[in-house]
Amino acid sequence: MIIMKTKNTKNTKKVTKKPDFVVDWTNIETYLDVPYETAQAKVRAGLPISQEEADVIEKMGFMTAADIVDACVAEADKHTTVIEDDELAEKMVKMIKKHIAKKQPWYKRFWRWITFRKNK
Numbered sequence: 274m275i276i277m278k279t280k281n282t283k284n285t286k287k288v289t290k291k292p293d294f295v296v297d298w299t300n301i302e303t304y305l306d307v308p309y310e311t312a313q314a315k316v317r318a319g320l321p322i323s324q325e326e327a328d329v330i331e332k333m334g335f336m337t338a339a340d341i342v343d344a345c346v347a348e349a350d351k352h353t354t355v356i357e358d359d360e361l362a363e364k365m366v367k368m369i370k371k372h373i374a375k376k377q378p379w380y381k382r383f384w385r386w387i388t389f390r391k392n393k
Contacts, residue, residue: 294318309333 296314301307312326322330356362377385384390 294320305329305333305336 294314294317296311298307298310301310308326308329312322312330315322315326356365376382
């Protein structure tokens with residue numbers, strides 16, 4: 274009788290865990306940047322985001338738009354001059370209206386020039 278011993282071999286597999294998504298938090302400046310970056314990483318990985326993360330994205334978009342509007346208003350204020358003298362303001366408005374007035378056709382202007390008449 275022959276007894277054979279079988280060799281017990283273990284089949285061990287190397288288990289590697291791969292993350293579902295990778296979040297980059299190196300440029301975080303405000304408390305809203307953490308959920309924003311997390312949601313952005315989930316979207317890049319093709320995973321669904323929660324309603325809270327969608328709300329944060331909406332809030333960040335609103336804040337960005339508000340910052341842009343504020344910058345535009347500040348830029349417009351740099352080129353604005355306030356005139357506090359009423360008489361001077363009225364004179365300037367009259368001058369502006371005179372220069373923007375509708376131009377007469379060339380033949381009417383020519384006729385007035387020939388007859389030495391003023392524009393009425």
